[in-house]
Amino acid sequence: MEIKKIGVVGAGAMGNGIAQMAAQIGCDVVLRDIKDEFVARGIKNIDRFLSKSVEKGKIDASQKDEIMGRIKGTTEMSDLKNVDFVIEAVIEDLDLKKGVFKELDELCASHVILASNTSSMSLTEIAAATQRPEKVCGMHFFNPVPIMKLVEIIRGYATNDETINITTELAKKMGKITVEVKKDSPGFVVNRIMIPHMLEAIKIVEEGIASIEDVDTAVKAGLNYPMGPFELMDLTGIDICYFVNEYFYKELNKESKWVSPNLLKTMIRANRLGRKTGGGWYDHRK
Numbered sequence: 514m515e516i517k518k519i520g521v522v523g524a525g526a527m528g529n530g531i532a533q534m535a536a537q538i539g540c541d542v543v544l545r546d547i548k549d550e551f552v553a554r555g556i557k558n559i560d561r562f563l564s565k566s567v568e569k570g571k572i573d574a575s576q577k578d579e580i581m582g583r584i585k586g587t588t589e590m591s592d593l594k595n596v597d598f599v600i601e602a603v604i605e606d607l608d609l610k611k612g613v614f615k616e617l618d619e620l621c622a623s624h625v626i627l628a629s630n631t632s633s634m635s636l637t638e639i640a641a642a643t644q645r646p647e648k649v650c651g652m653h654f655f656n657p658v659p660i661m662k663l664v665e666i667i668r669g670y671a672t673n674d675e676t677i678n679i680t681t682e683l684a685k686k687m688g689k690i691t692v693e694v695k696k697d698s699p700g701f702v703v704n705r706i707m708i709p710h711m712l713e714a715i716k717i718v719e720e721g722i723a724s725i726e727d728v729d730t731a732v733k734a735g736l737n738y739p740m741g742p743f744e745l746m747d748l749t750g751i752d753i754c755y756f757v758n759e760y761f762y763k764e765l766n767k768e769s770k771w772v773s774p775n776l777l778k779t780m781i782r783a784n785r786l787g788r789k790t791g792g793g794w795y796d797h798r799k
């Protein structure tokens with residue numbers, strides 16, 4: 514079945530980027546968040562990104578208007594009733610995600626694939642909240658969605674080949690490179706590799722070995738990474754790093770390497786979550 518209309522649940526950093534990608538490939542999009550102001554913020558972000566694309570000559574103003582015209586914001590879950598495919602991008606909280614999937618399962622037609630953008634959590638458990646576990650999979654985009662090329666496609670225990678194939682095809686249509694994660698395992702591929710490097714960076718600062726700035730400089734100049742771990746955490750959200758790591762600790766045998774450093778917990782307690790709160794490891798108020 515052709516995918517003409519896509520539902521995106523959550524209009525935050527990831528959800529609005531995913532909605533933009535879906536609209537760019539010609540799909541109608543229903544973008545849902547819980548408050549009007551969150552929906553409006555998501556749509557404003559898309560508008561801002563596309564305005565820059567017009568300035569750079571990548572698209573013209575009429576193309577921008579067409580893309581924006583395909584996106585409908587809403588706070589009503591019932592507006593997703595007639596979509597052909599759903600991508601969930603609410604915050605990284607397993608119970609919340611399970612509740613959203615249960616609701617979607619009751620609402621959407623039985624053939625509709627329900628994909629989650631979770632960074633780390635079990636697709637098997639999310640799928641178990643539905644009556645269609647074979648049609649649930651992970652579709653893990655990276656931040657910022659319109660720029661980052663990768664999408665991890667993740668199998669839950671019951672996910673069937675058709676679901677993987679359709680989801681992979683959709684990601685490719687969005688111009689993405691896909692990898693298949695064959696087993697449902699915490700953090701999949703990229704975050705299983707990325708989180709330990711963030712934790713080590715925090716521990717290095719905590720132990721007084723080097724400053725935040727110097728750790729970022731060392732990683733960029735010494736490993737040729739485009740961003741240092743602290744810059745990256747500020748972009749992706751320090752809370753996401755924390756939630757994912759807490760999940761790793763719980764799921765990966767409570768090994769001591771996954772214990773969150775005190776400094777990471779302090780940042781969460783201080784609500785210094787990165788760019789989205791105006792400050793994290795660095796000040797972003799300007």
Ligand SMILES: NC(=O)c1ccc[n+]([C@@H]2O[C@H](COP(=O)([O-])OP(=O)(O)OC[C@H]3O[C@@H](n4cnc5c(N)ncnc54)[C@H](O)[C@@H]3O)[C@@H](O)[C@H]2O)c1
Pocket residue numbers: 522523524525526527528545546547548551602603604605606609613630631632633653654655656748749750753
């Ligand atoms: N930030 C990243 O770099 C990144 C990268 C890849 C994947 N992810 C994953 O994507 C998901 C979203 O992350 P984010 O960074 O966009 O978070 P975010 O905090 O920017 O946005 C989450 C949005 O979900 C909304 N929300 C909460 N409950 C909802 C509900 N029931 N229905 C609809 N909307 C609801 C919130 O109001 C918020 O606007 C998480 O699972 C995260 O782990 C994040």
